[in-house]
Amino acid sequence: MPERLGPPRATPLFGRVALIGLGLIGSSIARAARHLQLAGTIVAVDRSEETLARVRELGIADEVTADAAAGVKDADLVILCVPVGACGSVAEAMRPGLKPGSIVSDVGSVKKSVLAQVEPHLPEGVHFVPAHPVAGTEHSGPDAGFSTLFHNRWCILTPPDGADEAAVERVREFWASMGSNVEIMSAQHHDLVLAITSHVPHLIAYNIVGTAADLETVTQSEVIKFSAGGFRDFTRIAASDPTMWRDIFLHNREAVLEMLGRLNEDIAYLARAIRWGEGDKLFELFTRTRAIRRGIISEGQDAPDPDFGRRRGDQ
Amino acid sequence: MPERLGPPRATPLFGRVALIGLGLIGSSIARAARHLQLAGTIVAVDRSEETLARVRELGIADEVTADAAAGVKDADLVILCVPVGACGSVAEAMRPGLKPGSIVSDVGSVKKSVLAQVEPHLPEGVHFVPAHPVAGTEHSGPDAGFSTLFHNRWCILTPPDGADEAAVERVREFWASMGSNVEIMSAQHHDLVLAITSHVPHLIAYNIVGTAADLETVTQSEVIKFSAGGFRDFTRIAASDPTMWRDIFLHNREAVLEMLGRLNEDIAYLARAIRWGEGDKLFELFTRTRAIRRGIISEGQDAPDPDFGRRRGDQ
Structure with missing residues (x-):
């Protein structure tokens, strides 16, 4: 798969980005974000020690941990890249580490349910901007990812009513930087x-x-x-x-x-x-x-x- | 699409081969048969003057005609490459030209119906060996064909009870020469x-x-x-x-x-x-x-x- 991503940014878009779940999608974001310098530091969070070991070997994150609350500490952007059924429990687990003013997003293929599962766990002042990159392959795991996966694919954002406009704009820019066309619609x-x-x-x-x-x-x-x-x-x-x-x-x-x-x-x-x-x-x-x-x-x-x-x- | 066909034969497998219908499948057979020297002469029969003109331009047949009976005259092998619903009327139209001892085959995706449509029209001494190459693309017409279409694909023969064994063997060899794996089963x-x-x-x-x-x-x-x-x-x-x-x-x-x-x-x-x-x-x-x-x-x-x-x- 040839690289067709743009040149790296002079200054990162986010200081610290935590990715929770390093499968096909999470590991593709890690690779693209590193290549494009979208993040000062990339933290990989996964409950599987085997996946974390593989992420270390691949060298696609700066820090790795199995502890969600520790992993999201000081993060400016947290992206849940786990099956949609796990979003609620992961949100609950990471809650103690979330920084006020930070942005939480996800990549789930279902949006109403993710909104319902995640929002109750987010403290005041944390912005939730759900996202769904319409991209993927039939392969799974950290080895299946690649940095151009999102290039020329659509990414749909479904911000809830009253979402912080600046937060939505930063998430939009994050996906646009990876080559996606971003569209906004309701979760429904x-x-x-x-x-x-x-x-x-x-x-x-x-x-x-x-x-x-x-x-x-x-x-x-x-x-x-x-x-x-x-x-x-x-x-x-x-x-x-x-x-x-x-x-x-x-x-x-x-x-x-x-x-x-x-x-x-x-x-x-x-x-x-x-x-x-x-x-x-x-x-x-x-x-x-x-x-x-x-x-x-x-x-x-x-x-x-x-x-x-x-x-x-x-x- | 790279050529991966074998070397041409020293002597053609059949003297004269008539292909009726020069779409994706018929034109692919023409290309492969010519490349591999499976036929001394290739006759293209199509009711569309536009298709015949294109076949002439592409140079994939030695003779072209819109007349089925004339096209199959002296042919050793005739292959119907038309939609299965047209097989009966094409068989009827070509009947006067068929040579005793010749082989008639087809490429239809349905076999019981083709057998029922074609057999009544064949004179005594003409061997019918229905075939179905399980290969294709979503594109149609003489420009869509290519000589390696059948390579490493299965071709199913459904000879009726009492079919001439030598005729079945020659059709098998024709398809095997084009790179197909040949299997024999009942039409049902x-x-x-x-x-x-x-x-x-x-x-x-x-x-x-x-x-x-x-x-x-x-x-x-x-x-x-x-x-x-x-x-x-x-x-x-x-x-x-x-x-x-x-x-x-x-x-x-x-x-x-x-x-x-x-x-x-x-x-x-x-x-x-x-x-x-x-x-x-x-x-x-x-x-x-x-x-x-x-x-x-x-x-x-x-x-x-x-x-x-x-x-x-x-x-």
């Missing part, structure tokens, strides 16, 4: 948008891969062999982190179930068209969906190459 | 396997992209912007050729509806787990599906790189 709307652009696609991918694995009439070896017909595209996102995704579904329940209901209606419509041989209904849909693909490519959100430009597995 | 089993590894994934992808486009609460611009969260993976296969896919669903109706029924049961199970907060059921599935992805990568059916190794859209 975020959760609905992401349900259809991310959560339901993941659920469907997990589901179809699971259904295929359970068939009696088709062997698993056949599913794997003949996956180039389309199935393999689904397996990529169905290989994403199980804990992170379990939490997303449990914490964005209403929006996911609503979108799934819509999807089911539409599947029933297509199934009926197939059963009754109504080819024109199928053709109309299949023509319409091509336009969406063109939009995604022209907006720079995917590569134009056939087959994702994927490298052939045999090379 | 083929249609079931492909329903789950290809047809239902495409239907689901078309469906989710269509549902997203129809929402009132989320704009199409938001769907495109935030597609990096997973949705964009679905748009690739939902950009595939509408005619080809309409025909596949109409001609593999029973298997597609059966697999869709299984999928719906499993979606209902997941929706219920989300509604009742049963995180362990979700976690169990999400862990299991990772193993399938690993199988596909270790079998060389997909690239191991994160994010399909896709080139970033902004480069």
